[in-house]
Amino acid sequence: MSEALWILDILLCGSLVWLGCQALMMPDLYRATASFIAFGVMMVLTWARLQAPDLALAEAAIGAGITGALLLSVVAVVSESKPATTERRRFWHCVPTGMLIVLLVPMLGVALLSLPMEAVGLAEEVREHSVRAGATNLVTAILLNYRSYDTLLEIAVLLVAVLAARSLVGGSSRSGREDKSFPLLTGFVRVVAPLMVVTAGYVLWVGSHEPGGAFQSGCLLASLGVLLGLSGLHAPHRLRPKLEDLLLVLGLAVFLIVGVGVMFLRRNFLEYPPEAADTLILWIEAAGAASIGVILAALFVGGRLAGSPPGDEGRC
Amino acid sequence: MLTHGDLFALCGAVLFGIGLFGILACRHLVRKVIALNLTSTSVFLIMIALSIRTPDGSPDFVPHAMVLTGIVVSLSATALALSLIRRLHRETGQWELPDVLPFDSTRRTPAGAAGYSVVDEESRVQRSADGEATDDR
Numbered sequence: 167m168s169e170a171l172w173i174l175d176i177l178l179c180g181s182l183v184w185l186g187c188q189a190l191m192m193p194d195l196y197r198a199t200a201s202f203i204a205f206g207v208m209m210v211l212t213w214a215r216l217q218a219p220d221l222a223l224a225e226a227a228i229g230a231g232i233t234g235a236l237l238l239s240v241v242a243v244v245s246e247s248k249p250a251t252t253e254r255r256r257f258w259h260c261v262p263t264g265m266l267i268v269l270l271v272p273m274l275g276v277a278l279l280s281l282p283m284e285a286v287g288l289a290e291e292v293r294e295h296s297v298r299a300g301a302t303n304l305v306t307a308i309l310l311n312y313r314s315y316d317t318l319l320e321i322a323v324l325l326v327a328v329l330a331a332r333s334l335v336g337g338s339s340r341s342g343r344e345d346k347s348f349p350l351l352t353g354f355v356r357v358v359a360p361l362m363v364v365t366a367g368y369v370l371w372v373g374s375h376e377p378g379g380a381f382q383s384g385c386l387l388a389s390l391g392v393l394l395g396l397s398g399l400h401a402p403h404r405l406r407p408k409l410e411d412l413l414l415v416l417g418l419a420v421f422l423i424v425g426v427g428v429m430f431l432r433r434n435f436l437e438y439p440p441e442a443a444d445t446l447i448l449w450i451e452a453a454g455a456a457s458i459g460v461i462l463a464a465l466f467v468g469g470r471l472a473g474s475p476p477g478d479e480g481r482c
Numbered sequence: 483m484l485t486h487g488d489l490f491a492l493c494g495a496v497l498f499g500i501g502l503f504g505i506l507a508c509r510h511l512v513r514k515v516i517a518l519n520l521t522s523t524s525v526f527l528i529m530i531a532l533s534i535r536t537p538d539g540s541p542d543f544v545p546h547a548m549v550l551t552g553i554v555v556s557l558s559a560t561a562l563a564l565s566l567i568r569r570l571h572r573e574t575g576q577w578e579l580p581d582v583l584p585f586d587s588t589r590r591t592p593a594g595a596a597g598y599s600v601v602d603e604e605s606r607v608q609r610s611a612d613g614e615a616t617d618d619r
Contacts, residue, residue: 175486179493182527186497186520190504195512202516209523216490216530217541224550228557233519240512240564244577263506271499278491278528285535289542308547320551327558331565381554458554465561468568 178215181208195244199237206230219377220305223369227385232462235392239466300443302375309379310447314436318425321417321454328414328461335468347398355397362390370455374444380451384458391463391471410460410471417457421450490531497524509578511567515560522556 185208188201206229213222292304292312299307309317366386373379394400424446425436433439438446464471501524504517526549533545571577 171486175489179489182493183496183500186500189516189520190500190508190513195510198513198516202519205520205523209527212490212527213530216487216534218530218546218549221526221530221546221549221553224553228553229519229523233557233560236561236564237512237516240568243568243571244512247571247575247577260503260507263503266506267499267503270502271495274495274498275492278495278532279488281532281535283485283535284537285532285542287533287536287542288544289536289540292543304543305546305550308544309550313544313547316548316551320555323555324558327562330562334562334565334569381550462557462561465558465565468565 174215178208178212182212195241196238199234199241202237203230203234206234220303220379220382223377223382224385227382227389231389232385232392232466236466298440298443300438300440300445300447301373303373303377303379305377306373306379306447306451309381310450311438311443314421314425317454318418318421318436321421321457324458324461325414325418328464331465331468332470351397352399355393355399359390359394359399362386362393366390366455366459370451371448373451374447380454381458383451383455385462387455387459388462388466391459392466395463395467405471407470410464413456413460414464415457417450417454420453424450485534487531487534491528494524494528494531497521497527500524511570511577511579512564515563515567518563519556519560522552526552 182205185201185205189198189205192198192201206225209229210222210226213219213225292308296302296304296307299311301307301310366383369378369386370380370383371378373383391400424438428437428439429435431439460471498521501517501519501521504520505514508514508517529545529549530541533542536542567577
């Protein structure tokens with residue numbers, strides 16, 4: 167039995183390294199991105215093998231899904247633009263870098279192997295107080311209670327990213343491709359969209375005691391948004407900009423309101439009262455999931471989901 | 483005696499080296515972003531592989547939460563990097579960073595002064611003067 171596990175581990179690691187090399191060395195960017203997406207899928211298996219199902223869910227939605235879609239949309243623009251003048255490959259420039267890496271990686275390996283066999287962590291304390299923390303799923307308890315400040319700042323980082331993307335790209339950059347229609351994709355999205363909404367709600371709800379939670383649910387919603395955009399089924403003029411802006415800040419706002427609200431009960435910032443912890447966590451997660459979904463879908467199109475009616479302006 | 487966690491940690495170290503080489507050596511900016519993602523993922527792999535080293539065998543969940551945060555933040559960094567690259571292409575028509583050139587103040591646009599050979603510098607100056615924004619086609 168353990169030999170089979172070793173074979174599995176060696177195959178996983180080998181495929182990860184191989185796909186990583188492929189992603190960087192393929193001259194064609196489409197194939198490099200495809201290798202990277204396959205790398206993401208192998209990472210999902212690796213997380214599952216390492217007993218991290220929450221990470222597997224998140225990696226499937228984010229690492230293999232949204233990152234791959236983002237890269238493909240940029241690679242499409244790259245392949246449409248006329249090729250830049252390529253200088254001759256300066257191969258000898260890579261040699262010092264290669265030497266640096268060849269020296270660095272074994273040192274890193276030795277450092278990793280010389281770590282003590284059993285690490286002293288906070289696992290015991292986390293498990294002990296998880297009922298008071300409000301969630302039986304320990305990852306959710308850590309994210310939303312023990313280290314809720316990190317999660318608050320993480321949502322703020324997401325918001326800053328979408329605002330920065332808005333100022334850089336500024337507007338829906340996908341409407342130029344609406345002349346093509348893919349009936350298979352449209353039919354598929356029509357069937358799958360309600361299922362994705364229900365699944366996102368389930369993943370959000372179940373995150374308190376099983377693997378799941380706000381981030382996985384938000385990424386499912388974002389994937390739904392991306393699919394709607396790609397299949398042309400979305401109606402950008404139906405989504406008002408004010409509503410979109412409200413959804414973008416909703417997660418951060420609810421988090422801050424809860425965090426500051428408990429201070430009125432003579433507690434510290436973000437210190438939930440134990441009897442209400444699970445309810446507060448659920449509210450924060452729900453708002454967070456909605457926000458994350460809208461933020462990631464907006465990042466995919468370049469910052470702004472809501473637009474003017476199609477065919478209205480000359481801007482592409 | 484090598485454990486399963488050690489194997490994945492070493493694999494993470496190798497992936498880190500590959501990703502770092504890609505960041506430094508690849509010239510195309512999108513490939514640099516892919517390499518950056520590879521590096522981040524390898525660091526997460528190392529952290530989770532090391533989280534199995536608990537006395538009773540069940541994993542330590544604190545690194546799991548940190549890596550979940552890390553995955554989401556690296557996604558937003560990737561999205562922002564790709565937005566920057568798109569904007570760079572819109573301004574200069576290039577997908578690569580130029581070699582370091584001395585600052586040339588006789589060029590008419592900031593991109594030109596920084597060393598980019600702008601495709602259509604005159605019309606670009608005219609268009610930005612008119613305040614009209616163009617999207618990438």
